[in-house]
Amino acid sequence: MSEAHVFERSQPVRQKIKRPHAMGVVMDAYGRVLTGIYGSGNGKKGQRGLPGGGIDEGESPVDAIVRETFEETGLAIKVLPQYVWQFACADKHLQAHIGIARVCGQFFPLDTPEMHTFQWHRIERLLQLELSPRSRQGLELVRFKVQHIAEAMPYPQPRTA
Numbered sequence: 001m002s003e004a005h006v007f008e009r010s011q012p013v014r015q016k017i018k019r020p021h022a023m024g025v026v027m028d029a030y031g032r033v034l035t036g037i038y039g040s041g042n043g044k045k046g047q048r049g050l051p052g053g054g055i056d057e058g059e060s061p062v063d064a065i066v067r068e069t070f071e072e073t074g075l076a077i078k079v080l081p082q083y084v085w086q087f088a089c090a091d092k093h094l095q096a097h098i099g100i101a102r103v104c105g106q107f108f109p110l111d112t113p114e115m116h117t118f119q120w121h122r123i124e125r126l127l128q129l130e131l132s133p134r135s136r137q138g139l140e141l142v143r144f145k146v147q148h149i150a151e152a153m154p155y156p157q158p159r160t161a
């Protein structure tokens with residue numbers, strides 16, 4: 001007869017719980033969307049994408065979008081609550097929220113360790129750029145709503161990207 005071996009763990013298995021994610025589609029007065037290059041604060045360093053990050057415990061997705069955008073860009077924004085959606089991220093298997101927001105105040109984002117080299121793009125141009133997978137997935141989800149909002153803007157479209 002063979003001897004049976006029983007293996008017991010002396011330490012409990014620790015699984016990292018992934019926080020839900022929130023990101024903002026921040027639009028300026030011309031209907032353009034803000035993107036930046038991710039800094040060293042996360043695993044997306046060097047990729048272009050939308051401001052965003054984890055939702056803290058007890059925090060709403062709207063509050064997380066406002067907080068993360070301010071932390072990463074220095075911009076004060078107002079999220080349009082009727083334009084917030086939840087989706088499953090393909091890249092990290094976690095829940096994410098994306099919300100369309102307007103800038104409230106200064107329109108010049110500030111470089112931070114988390115994000116820098118900001119650019120404003122119309123949604124059609126933005127989707128032609130290389131973006132982080134999560135930002136691309138979120139933008140594809142809301143692209144038609146962003147186009148509709150941009151077309152309704154009372155300001156003339158600028159001649160640049």
